[in-house]
Amino acid sequence: MDNIPCPHAWAVLNSKNLMADEYCSDLFKPKTVVKTYDMPVDPLPDEIQWNIPTHISDEVVLPPRYKRPPGRPKKKRDxxxxxxxxxxxxxxxxxxxxxxxxxxxxxxxxxxxx
Known part of the structure; x- marks a missing residue:
């Protein structure tokens, strides 16, 4: 599923003296991971410089109307x-x-x- 051999497959590859890199996806190889962090990542600007649309900044977000009681919920079935x-x-x-x-x-x- 993740294109990584499962532990059983790793054991077989090791017993047959085969390279496990050939059976992994390129996404998980060290070269690809290094390339991922090659480009600089710009941090977000200061909060004062944020450009927020007015329809979002005018919206009021209220807390939930009620709190869920502690414990396991009761069974309610007919x-x-x-x-x-x-x-x-x-x-x-x-x-x-x-x-x-x-x-x-x-x-x-x-x-x-x-």
Whole structure:
């Protein structure tokens, strides 16, 4: 994606004694990086010398109307009708397949398999 070999590819290149520069994009080679900073970069002039259009300087920027409360936001979703009708989850015994308990506390006979 970045035209740089991944760590696995680097390991293969090193084991085969191949030059990794041939497999990198020219953007990441030292010569290109030096050329990037070859040209002088002019800093911004002093704030007094800035040329700001009037329609931007006249615009008033206000802070947000409210602050977001701290903490994780609450879930706000509409539950489907089936979730509302069934209610909360209940334990199901894996031995007798009845509701309200699990197999450790089961006193019923095991259900016969068909």
């Amino acid at each position: 539950k489907p009708l089936i979730e509302l009708m069934i209610g909360k989850h209940r334990n199901v015994c894996s031995t007798c397949e009845r509701l309200g308990h699990n197999r450790r506390s089961c006193t019923n006979e095991p259900r016969k398999k068909k």
